[in-house]
Amino acid sequence: MAQRYYTVSWDQLHRDSKALAWRLVEKGPWRGIVAITRGGLIPAAIIARELDCRMIESVSVITYDEEKLGKPEVAKPPTAAGDGEGWLVLDDLVDTGSTAKVVRAMLPKAHMATVYAKPAGKPLVDTFVMEVSQDTWILFPWDTEQQFVPPIARSAQPK
Ligand SMILES: O=P(O)(O)OC[C@H]1O[C@H](OP(=O)(O)OP(=O)(O)O)[C@H](O)[C@@H]1O
Ligand code: HPA
Numbered sequence: 001m002a003q004r005y006y007t008v009s010w011d012q013l014h015r016d017s018k019a020l021a022w023r024l025v026e027k028g029p030w031r032g033i034v035a036i037t038r039g040g041l042i043p044a045a046i047i048a049r050e051l052d053c054r055m056i057e058s059v060s061v062i063t064y065d066e067e068k069l070g071k072p073e074v075a076k077p078p079t080a081a082g083d084g085e086g087w088l089v090l091d092d093l094v095d096t097g098s099t100a101k102v103v104r105a106m107l108p109k110a111h112m113a114t115v116y117a118k119p120a121g122k123p124l125v126d127t128f129v130m131e132v133s134q135d136t137w138i139l140f141p142w143d144t145e146q147q148f149v150p151p152i153a154r155s156a157q158p159k
């Protein structure tokens, strides 16, 4: 289990994805976007809108079962992006870098970008917006829901 959690709301994800789009627009033009599903699909939709890009390809890599890291499995390779030249690869985050490594091997000339990055995976991406510590688990809005929490006074440890 992670040491701490960092909750990202839909609003924040939209804002951070737009911040990534501002960085990427300067580095284009792009032939198209390759979204790493599933987590990369939502930032990819937001960024595709901002970059006015309608050529969207996907690659599916399964690396985690909830918070448990496994061996990356390519469930669907990209078919339209060649060696990646001129293509932008997008994911929600890079953590250990295992997913990014597998995708880089398939699309060696692509530009890889994520919204969030942890220190171990940071060297594997070309552009990102926000760094969080390695022991932080990012809680994305599609993985969470709002719920009641008891008042602090009831859950605090007695002195
Ligand atoms: O840098 P890494 O340690 O490889 O971790 C990052 C990857 O893990 C998550 O995907 P996940 O395997 O959970 O699949 P999903 O996107 O379909 O939920 C996340 O969306 C990234 O793709
Ligand atoms: O911090 C994370 N949050 C959500 N999914 C993830 N997959 C790898 N690391 C993370």
Ligand SMILES: [Mg+2]
Pocket: 036, 037, 038, 039, 040, 061, 091, 099
């Ligand atoms: Mg993913």
